[in-house]
Amino acid sequence: MWFKPAGAEADHESVRGIAGVCLLVALALAGCGSAPKARASHTPDAYERAHALTRAPDDIARYAGVWMPEREFLAFAKRWQTRVPYPPDYDGRWEWTSGSHDYEAIHVPTLLIHDASCDWYRYWLARYNAGAAMRRAPETRVLADLAGWPINRRDREYYDYIAENAVVAPNVVREHLREDCAPDEVPKWLERAIEQDRRQDDTTA
Secondary structure (H helix, E strand, C coil), rough: CCECCCCCCCCCCCCCCCCHHHCCCCCCCCCCCCCCCCCCCCCCCCCCHHHHHHHCCCCHHHHHCCCCCHHHHHHHHHHHHHHHHCCCCCCCCCCCCCCCCCCCCCCHHHHHHHHHHHHHHHHHHHHHHHCCCCCCCCCHHHHHHHHCCCCCHHHHHHHHHHHHHHCCCCCHHHHHHHHHHCCCCCCHHHHHHHHHHHHHHHCCC
């Protein structure tokens, strides 16, 4: 079981659960808790770390089917939390609570990368809605970086499209948030990934 710690919320983000994330990663756990995010202090290196993640190898698939005992899993989760940057005022800390069984490792990077990506899109849209000039804003550069993050780069054309059109057509960001980041929806990127895997299986059968 894991959840975001409760706390004061940033003004531009409403409280949201993570039921969709539980469904997203198909957690083989007894349940999934939820809590609002706490407000985080500004992290000056968030933009640099977002860019640095584009250079990370996309080797997350190797964690599929890798089950870890609780202590090993918690250490693994904490290491990944240091790798995935969240935008200013968005808290990326997750509480990884104890359980009575092993955990599949792939759930950690999948959950964190998806959640952080959604928060960067939310942060960009909040800045845009507040009237900030976004064409050369660092947040817009992060949108381009998101396309190169592990997992995301498997659907790079889609994420590049959002980054290239966000400033002139911000509805592409709004639509992405509705379809891929709603807490009670199966994200469209997951549906695309499942369909891609299915086609690959058909060609190798």
